[in-house]
Amino acid sequence: MKYFHLIWSNLKRRKLRTLLTMLSILVAFVLYGYLCAIGTGLNAGVEVAGADRLIVRHKISIAQLLPQSYGPRISKIPGVAEVTHSTWFGGVYQDATKFFPQMIVEPEKYLSLYPEFLLSSQHKENWFRNRAGAIVGRKTADRFGWKIGDRIPIQATVWPKMDDSRTWEFDLEGIYDGARDGTDTTQFLFHYDYFDEARLYAKGMVGWYIVRVSDADIATEAAQDIDREFANSPYETKAETEGAFVQGFAKQVGDIGKILTAILSAVFFTILLVAGNTMAQSVRERTEELGVLKALGFTNTQVLLFVLAESCFLAGLGGVLGLGIAWAMISRGDPTNGALPMFYLPKIDLVIGLGIVFLLGAAAGILPAWYAMKLRVAEALRRM
Amino acid sequence: MTEDREALVRIVDVCRRYKRGMEEIHILEGLNLDVMNGEFLALMGPSGSGKTTLLNLIGGLDRPDKGSISIGGDHIEELSDRQLAPWRARHVGFVFQLYNLLPVLTAERNVELPLLLTPLTRSERKVHVDAALSVVGLSHRHRHYPRQLSGGEQQRVGIARAIVTDPSLLLCDEPTGDLDRKAGDEILALLQALNRDHGKTIIMVTHDPHASHRATRTLYLNKGQLSNSLAE
Numbered sequence: 001m002k003y004f005h006l007i008w009s010n011l012k013r014r015k016l017r018t019l020l021t022m023l024s025i026l027v028a029f030v031l032y033g034y035l036c037a038i039g040t041g042l043n044a045g046v047e048v049a050g051a052d053r054l055i056v057r058h059k060i061s062i063a064q065l066l067p068q069s070y071g072p073r074i075s076k077i078p079g080v081a082e083v084t085h086s087t088w089f090g091g092v093y094q095d096a097t098k099f100f101p102q103m104i105v106e107p108e109k110y111l112s113l114y115p116e117f118l119l120s121s122q123h124k125e126n127w128f129r130n131r132a133g134a135i136v137g138r139k140t141a142d143r144f145g146w147k148i149g150d151r152i153p154i155q156a157t158v159w160p161k162m163d164d165s166r167t168w169e170f171d172l173e174g175i176y177d178g179a180r181d182g183t184d185t186t187q188f189l190f191h192y193d194y195f196d197e198a199r200l201y202a203k204g205m206v207g208w209y210i211v212r213v214s215d216a217d218i219a220t221e222a223a224q225d226i227d228r229e230f231a232n233s234p235y236e237t238k239a240e241t242e243g244a245f246v247q248g249f250a251k252q253v254g255d256i257g258k259i260l261t262a263i264l265s266a267v268f269f270t271i272l273l274v275a276g277n278t279m280a281q282s283v284r285e286r287t288e289e290l291g292v293l294k295a296l297g298f299t300n301t302q303v304l305l306f307v308l309a310e311s312c313f314l315a316g317l318g319g320v321l322g323l324g325i326a327w328a329m330i331s332r333g334d335p336t337n338g339a340l341p342m343f344y345l346p347k348i349d350l351v352i353g354l355g356i357v358f359l360l361g362a363a364a365g366i367l368p369a370w371y372a373m374k375l376r377v378a379e380a381l382r383r384m
Numbered sequence: 385m386t387e388d389r390e391a392l393v394r395i396v397d398v399c400r401r402y403k404r405g406m407e408e409i410h411i412l413e414g415l416n417l418d419v420m421n422g423e424f425l426a427l428m429g430p431s432g433s434g435k436t437t438l439l440n441l442i443g444g445l446d447r448p449d450k451g452s453i454s455i456g457g458d459h460i461e462e463l464s465d466r467q468l469a470p471w472r473a474r475h476v477g478f479v480f481q482l483y484n485l486l487p488v489l490t491a492e493r494n495v496e497l498p499l500l501l502t503p504l505t506r507s508e509r510k511v512h513v514d515a516a517l518s519v520v521g522l523s524h525r526h527r528h529y530p531r532q533l534s535g536g537e538q539q540r541v542g543i544a545r546a547i548v549t550d551p552s553l554l555l556c557d558e559p560t561g562d563l564d565r566k567a568g569d570e571i572l573a574l575l576q577a578l579n580r581d582h583g584k585t586i587i588m589v590t591h592d593p594h595a596s597h598r599a600t601r602t603l604y605l606n607k608g609q610l611s612n613s614l615a616e
Contacts, residue, residue: 009488297473
C-alpha cells in the first residue's frame, strides 16, 4: 500500500495518454459487457431448455405449419408423456417497435409442460375459463404497465380474422413469473381454440409440437420415432430436443459463440497493443528513474512488480469502470425492444470480465516490466 | 595505504573492462584505494578516466572484473544482485549530477523513497524525511515538485534523499556539475557540513578544482590508475 502513491504518480505523469488508454480499455469492456449480454440473450433458451422436452416442427422450416391431428398420433408414440402445440402469432402492439413474442397455446397443457412459468392457481383458473383470456410474463407486463383485467388489443400481421379485421383483443387474466434466472418472462400467451375459430385461414394447423418424454435418456429415440411416424407424409417432421432446437434457431444467424469470441478477441488484442504500447513508452521514458530506484536499493523484482502493478492498475481502472458502465446500461433492459428477452449480464461473465481485466494488465505490462527488471543500474544512469 | 581499522572503503587490485564492439577497453587496471571512515575524498580526472565507473563499483551499481571491494567489512563483489540492492539501501547514499529526482513526486516524497524499503511506519518515515529536509535547509519547500525548485534546491533534495536512511557512505557524482558557482558552493558547504558535523564519509567525483578544495583529500584518476597529483 505504501507504494500506491508511487504507482499513482507515475500514471499521472502523462495524464492525457493515461486517460486515452484508460478510455480505450473502458470502451472495450463496455463492448464486452454488451456482447456477453447479447450472447446470453441469444443462447438463453438453450440454458433453460428442458432436457426432457422435444420440439417437433415441419421438416423444411419452422415457418411451415403442421396439422393439429398430429397431436394424438404423437401422444401414442412410446416414451411420450405429454404433448401440446404452439403457434407464432407475430402481432403488433401499438407500433412495430414494441415487439414481444405472442404464442397461441393450449393453456392447461402448455403450463403443464412449462412448470417454470409461475402463475397463481386463481389466475390459471381465470385464464382457462376465459377463451379470450391471455397471460403475459412479468417483464412485458412491467414494460407496458399492464394490470390484470386490462384489455389488450394486438394487430395481426400474419393472422387476420374471418371478418377481415386485424385487431385481436384479449383480457389479461394473469401475469406469470419465471421460476429461475433466464426464464423468458416476455411472452404473451392466449387460447388456441379462440384463435382457430376466428382466424381466416389455415384452420386446424399449428406451428410446432412440444413433447415431454417420460425419461430424458430416451429423448433422441423418441424424436426418431416421431419423425419416422410422419415420414413420407405431406407434413414430414423434424423432432429434436428443446436445447438443440433453440441452438439451431440461434445458429440461423451463425455460431453466436464463435462470432462473439472472434469480436472480443480482436477487441482485446487491439487493446492489449494500445495498453502495451503505453506501458512500453512509459517505461522507456523513465529508464533513468528506474535506474535511480535501483540505485536507492529497490530490487529488480520490486521494479518488475512496480511496472506490472502500474499496468494492472491502469487496466483495472478502465476495465472495472467499463464493466460497471456496461452493467448499469444493460440493467436498463433490452435495447432491441423485445428481440432479446433475456438481455442481462450474467454474474459469471462479470467475474470472467474482471479476470480478463487483470490478465490484460499483466499481459500489457509484462514486456516493459521485464525490460525494467533487466535494466542494469550503471547503464541506466549512464543515459542521463 | 592507511591502517586497516580505519578504512571504510578498501579496494584491492580492481579491474574493470568494457567491450565496445570487438574492442576491449580497460577502464580500471589493478586499482587500489582505501578511504578512511569520516574522510571526504575528491576524485578528479579527465573525462573517460573511469571516475564514475569507480564510484559505481564502490556503490555496488557495477561489478569489477577482478579484485575486491570491501565497504565497512562487506565484500560487495561477492554479493548477488538480490543482496546488493538492500545493502545499497542500508549503507550508501547517492548524489547525482542531474539530481535525478522523480518529477512526479514532491520533495518530501522523493526523500521518502529509500525509506519505503524499511519497515518504518508512515509517521516514522515522516519524522526522518522532515529531519533530512531540515539538514539541507528545505523544510519550507517539502511540498514542492522538482520543477518548482531551482537547481541548487533540487540538489539539496537529492542530498536529503541520500542521507535520509543515515548511510555511512555518500557517493557524489559531480554534485555541482550542473549548478552555477553560488549554488555549487552552497552544495559543497552542505557536503562539508555532513562530513564534518555528521561524520559522513564522502567520495565525490568532480571536474572542478574549486570543488575538490572542499575535500580532505584529492586523488587523480588517469588511465585506470590513481595518483596524488594530476599526471602530465
